[in-house]
Amino acid sequence: MTSASDAPDRGFRLSQLIYDTRYRSLTIQVITLIVVMGAAGWLVDNTIQNLRVLGKDFNFGFLDNRAGYDIAQHLIPYTNDNTHARAMLVGLLNTIWVSLLGCATATVIGIFVGVLRLSKNWLVARLMTVYVETFRNVPVLLWILVAMAVLTEITPAPNAYKVNPATGEANASMILDSIALTNRYTAIPAVSFERSLGVIDTALAPVSLNVLAIVLVLAGAIWVNRRLLAHASAVQDATGARPVTWWKSLLLLLGPLALLLAALGFQLHGPTLKGFNFTGGTNVSNAFVALWAGLSLYTGAFIAEIVRAGILAISKGQTEAAFALGLRPGKTMRLVILPQALRVIVPPLISQFLNLTKNSSLAIAVGYMDLRGTLGGITLNQTGRELEAILLMMLIYLAISLVISGVMNLYNHKVRLKER
Amino acid sequence: MKKSVFFGTLMAAGLTAGIASATTLEDVKARGVLNCGVNTGLVGFAAPDANGNWSGFDVALCKAVAAAVLGDPTKVKYVPTTGQTRFTALTSGEVDMLARNSTWTFSRDTDLKMDFAGVNYYDGQGFMVRKDSGITSAKELDGASVCIQTGTTTEMNLADYFKANNMTYQPIAVDSNAEGEQQYLAGACDAYTTDASGLAATRAAYADPENHVILPEIISKEPLGPAVRHGDNQWGDIVRWTLFALIAAEEYGITSANIDELAKGTENPEINRILGVDGDLGPMTGLEKDWAVKAIKAGGNYGEIFAATIGESTPIGLARGLNAQWTQGGLMYAPPFR
Ligand SMILES: N[C@@H](CCC(=O)N[C@@H](CS)C(=O)NCC(=O)O)C(=O)O
Numbered sequence: 146m147t148s149a150s151d152a153p154d155r156g157f158r159l160s161q162l163i164y165d166t167r168y169r170s171l172t173i174q175v176i177t178l179i180v181v182m183g184a185a186g187w188l189v190d191n192t193i194q195n196l197r198v199l200g201k202d203f204n205f206g207f208l209d210n211r212a213g214y215d216i217a218q219h220l221i222p223y224t225n226d227n228t229h230a231r232a233m234l235v236g237l238l239n240t241i242w243v244s245l246l247g248c249a250t251a252t253v254i255g256i257f258v259g260v261l262r263l264s265k266n267w268l269v270a271r272l273m274t275v276y277v278e279t280f281r282n283v284p285v286l287l288w289i290l291v292a293m294a295v296l297t298e299i300t301p302a303p304n305a306y307k308v309n310p311a312t313g314e315a316n317a318s319m320i321l322d323s324i325a326l327t328n329r330y331t332a333i334p335a336v337s338f339e340r341s342l343g344v345i346d347t348a349l350a351p352v353s354l355n356v357l358a359i360v361l362v363l364a365g366a367i368w369v370n371r372r373l374l375a376h377a378s379a380v381q382d383a384t385g386a387r388p389v390t391w392w393k394s395l396l397l398l399l400g401p402l403a404l405l406l407a408a409l410g411f412q413l414h415g416p417t418l419k420g421f422n423f424t425g426g427t428n429v430s431n432a433f434v435a436l437w438a439g440l441s442l443y444t445g446a447f448i449a450e451i452v453r454a455g456i457l458a459i460s461k462g463q464t465e466a467a468f469a470l471g472l473r474p475g476k477t478m479r480l481v482i483l484p485q486a487l488r489v490i491v492p493p494l495i496s497q498f499l500n501l502t503k504n505s506s507l508a509i510a511v512g513y514m515d516l517r518g519t520l521g522g523i524t525l526n527q528t529g530r531e532l533e534a535i536l537l538m539m540l541i542y543l544a545i546s547l548v549i550s551g552v553m554n555l556y557n558h559k560v561r562l563k564e565r
Numbered sequence: 566m567k568k569s570v571f572f573g574t575l576m577a578a579g580l581t582a583g584i585a586s587a588t589t590l591e592d593v594k595a596r597g598v599l600n601c602g603v604n605t606g607l608v609g610f611a612a613p614d615a616n617g618n619w620s621g622f623d624v625a626l627c628k629a630v631a632a633a634v635l636g637d638p639t640k641v642k643y644v645p646t647t648g649q650t651r652f653t654a655l656t657s658g659e660v661d662m663l664a665r666n667s668t669w670t671f672s673r674d675t676d677l678k679m680d681f682a683g684v685n686y687y688d689g690q691g692f693m694v695r696k697d698s699g700i701t702s703a704k705e706l707d708g709a710s711v712c713i714q715t716g717t718t719t720e721m722n723l724a725d726y727f728k729a730n731n732m733t734y735q736p737i738a739v740d741s742n743a744e745g746e747q748q749y750l751a752g753a754c755d756a757y758t759t760d761a762s763g764l765a766a767t768r769a770a771y772a773d774p775e776n777h778v779i780l781p782e783i784i785s786k787e788p789l790g791p792a793v794r795h796g797d798n799q800w801g802d803i804v805r806w807t808l809f810a811l812i813a814a815e816e817y818g819i820t821s822a823n824i825d826e827l828a829k830g831t832e833n834p835e836i837n838r839i840l841g842v843d844g845d846l847g848p849m850t851g852l853e854k855d856w857a858v859k860a861i862k863a864g865g866n867y868g869e870i871f872a873a874t875i876g877e878s879t880p881i882g883l884a885r886g887l888n889a890q891w892t893q894g895g896l897m898y899a900p901p902f903r
Contacts, residue, residue: 199656199678200796213721215736225724302752304698328753329710329737420708421755422735431753509715512738518715523738526649526716529656529677 192532205537207528208233214523216514218430221350229524234349236519237541243436243515244502244545250441251501252494255448260478262453273449280446286507289439293511296431297328306418323415325423330430332416332423339410355409362401370397432513436505444501451493455486487560495553499546506542516541589661589793589800590851593634598642601627602660605645605741609766609874609881610666619643622874623664626685626791626808629860630662633807633852638863647741648716652677655794662804663792666760668718678795682805685790685867687887687896689783690719691761693768696776698755703782707732712745712754714738719759722785742767756780760787762875762883769880802850810857813839813899814866816890821865828858839902846902867897 162172196203208230215225220238223231262273280288305317306325319325325332342354373390381387416426459482467477508515509522516538525534593599603611603623611621619627619641628638646654646665655663656678666688667673669681692711694700703726713720715738727734737754739745746767749757757764761783768774791808793801814820817836819827830842837843841854848854864870871888875881889895 198796199794201678213724215724215734217736217738225728297748297751297753328751329735421706422708422710424708509738509740512740514738518738522649523715523720526652527672527721529652529672531653 196532201529201532203533205530205533207524207530207533210528212524213527216519217512218433218514229520229528232524233516233520233537236514236516239508239513239519240502240505240515240517241545243433243440243508243513244505246437247440247444247501247505248498250437251444251448251497254441254445255497256452258445258449259452259456262449263456277446277449280443281450285439285443285504286510288443289436289507289510292438293431293435296435300326300328300431303327303329303418303422306423323413323426325416325418327423328431329422330428331434332426332428334413334415335425335427337412337414339412340408342409358409359402359405362405366398366401370394373397430513432508432511435511436508436513440501440504443504444497447497447500448494451490451497452486455488455490456482458489459485484560491553491557491560495550495557498549498553502545502549503542589797590634590803593661597635598640599627599631599634599662600642600644600660601630602644602646602651602654602663602665603627604665605647605743607666607742607763607766608770609879610762611643611664613643620874622686622870623666623791625864625870625874626664626811627662628863629811630804630807632859632863633810633856634803636853636859638859648714649740651716652679655679655792658794661793661800666763666789667792668760668787669790669792670718673792679792680795680801682791682793682801683808684788684896685808686762686788688760688762688787688789690722690758690785690787691764691783692780693749693757693764693777694755694780696778700756700780701778703780703784704730704732706734706756708734709755710735710737710753712737712739712748712757714742714745714759715740717759718785718787723758726784746770760789762789762881765883766875766881769882774880799851803852806850807857807860809899810839810860810902811867811870812890812897813902814857814861815868815897816892816899819861819866820869821862824858824861828855835902844903 162168193203209228211225212227212229212232213225214232216223216232216235218239219235220242221235223235258273258276261269262277264270264273301317303325306315306319306327308315317325323334338355342358344354345352373393377388377390414425416423416428419425422428463481463485464477467481472480505515506517506521509518512518514522520534520541521538525531528534587595601624603619603621606612607621609621611619611623613619624641624643627641627643631641632638644654644660646660646663651663651665651667652673654660662682663679664685666686667681668688669684673679674681692703692706694706700706706727711723711734713723713736720736723734723736737748739748742759742763745757745759748754750771757767759767761779764779768777768779771777791804793804813835814824817833817839819836819839824840827836828840828842831837834843838846839857841847841857845854847856853859865873868890871883871885872878875883877884885893885895887896889897891898
């Protein structure tokens with residue numbers, strides 16, 4: 146039974162761990178594991194020792210203490226009497242808010258620019274190249290600062306809108322009498338309702354039932370509209386002729402909403418200058434706009450390249466086949482090329498979204514109070530809890546990133562090639 | 566080979582961690598340079614000139630300590646710190662002492678693990694506005710946008726003050742004095758608030774200081790002083806008594822002009838003890854006998870430093886006020902040297 150190539154069984158020798166290819170990879174893995182664990186253990190031990198030398202303990206009790214500082218931008222109610230934990234939450238929501246808007250805008254910019262860069266129009270294609278190269282090759286922090294500088298330098302101070310009693314005129318005038326661009330914020334009309342359906346007080350923030358009702362009605366309308374479109378497709382498949390749906394869709398989407406808004410007494414409140422600042426409307430701070438614009442334009446340039454690569458990855462035969470079927474270029478792009486390109490586009494898109502979210506921590510440069518500004522900035526500094534605050538912040542960013550890539554992976558799963 | 570390099574690094578890192586637990590005095594002497602945390606640039610307190618030479622009221626204290634410990638006031642490495650980075654820089658050991666308009670507060674002294682070695686400037690928080698705004702009192706600031714440096718006591722005082730007076734405001738957070746200045750001058754905020762001395766120093770650097778007014782309200786107590794790490798009492802003593810030596814020197818009339826003369830011996834036993842003619846005060850805390858002579862020679866006594874950097878004859882033009890000697894109705898009071 147023993148063949149000539151079998152090594153004589155002389156038991157296990159230690160040197161086999163290195164010289165025997167059957168064991169070598171295992172040996173290397175075990176050694177690496179020990180080294181990594183050792184390094185980690187040493188780091189932790191060193192940290193504990195240094196903390197002890199400094200006389201500091203490790204606890205998160207500070208999160209329950211009164212924060213004592215004010216935050217200019219807050220999506221949920223916040224005063225300086227709230228806790229550090231709430232301040233952290235305010236910062237977290239600001240991070241999520243600017244990241245969401247940034248990802249959406251960057252995607253729109255990216256698709257447009259990516260498609261246009263392949264345009265046969267020489268000027269358009271070149272312009273898009275210039276955009277991509279300038280934004281991709283300058284650090285995003287500079288773009289954020291440039292956006293901020295532009296916003297503060299070219300716009301007037303709020304008091305420029307004050308009417309001079311002598312001349313009866315102001316130095317600056319509002320757009321459409323309802324929007325005021327200033328060097329601090331853009332004042333836009335705020336929404337209000339004459340009648341309220343009530344407010345639910347959750348621990349996080351009071352939720353207006355009016356808003357909830359609007360969301361529900363909209364969701365319902367969208368669902369019914371989808372049914373309508375599905376029905377139209379079914380009819381098309383059966384008879385070859387697609388029934389006209391656009392006016393039905395429009396009516397379905399806007400009709401119930403308009404009725405609800407009228408019933409609730411929907412109103413827009415224009416901002417008015419009172420004292421130093423505009424009140425009555427909503428003030429969108431320049432810090433937010435600058436951050437949003439900087440992040441979107443920068444990431445948009447990367448996404449444009451991803452989109453372009455995705456389109457180029459689809460074989461030319463697909464376009465030719467679509468043309469042969471009589472589809473126009475626009476429809477070819479929308480119905481044939483882009484859906485296939487998505488498979489190539491989505492995976493790298495995920496990392497762009499993650500990048501944008503992490504880059505949003507540059508907010509402090511323009512004074513936008515994100516998670517880094519509240520928990521990792523003022524709270525850290527006022528309480529002296531560097532280690533705790535930084536660890537917590539890292540965990541939160543990690544969690545956000547995992548959620549984003551989880552959701553995007555689900556989407557990727559949906560659009561990826563289905564093998565039948 | 567790679568692995569031995571790795572373990573070597575680990576060992577080296579472990580060893581340096583061990584060395585770091587030597588006393589600060591030994592560290593500074595071994596290094597031959599004092600690492601002093603200062604602000605990023607506030608004319609009069611700490612600012613570099615075109616050649617990179619730092620000068621100012623806080624810088625003078627760094628120089629005095631370097632002179633007392635190393636015998637040379639130029640042996641200082643200035644580490645610019647922002648309101649947010651300064652305490653971490655100190656507790657992590659990046660700097661040996663902090664001389665950076667830092668307010669002595671309970672939590673900084675206890676929970677943040679620092680020790681304040683004294684007060685070199687008694688200050689309070691004020692507001693600066695443009696003259697053409699017509700504002701004459703902080704009580705008129707309801708609804709205003711206020712520029713405020715993050716990571717400071719002034720940030721908390723501001724919140725308290727507006728709440729106590731039932732007023733609202735929009736905080737505009739800035740990271741450094743330079744950024745605050747830029748925002749304020751661009752009109753992005755109606756008022757700039759920080760320590761009154763800081764406001765005076767900031768305003769003095771403007772092209773048109775006469776167009777800005779500092780409002781009369783002082784809304785807080787800001788005792789500014791040098792800080793050291795908690796736990797090294799010897800080093801704390803050295804910084805504390807160097808400051809006291811400067812203050813006492815003014816009280817007893819020891820100046821940079823007459824110090825060489827006085828160091829030969831005088832009729833006044835206190836002066837003799839300070840200058841090391843009598844007794845062994847220096848060695849009691851690990852320094853040379855003539856430590857105070859060197860410290861005072863570095864930039865003069867407290868009064869001379871004040872007059873040269875931020876006093877009434879400088880563009881900053883601060884009066885002595887609370888910072889006069891106790892004999893002149895101020896709060897500057899050095900304990901006995903014996
Ligand atoms: N005394 C306050 C505020 C100190 C502070 O940050 N002052 C500002 C304005 S006077 C400063 O020194 N800035 C200089 C810089 O930004 O480097 C504190 O200790 O928190």
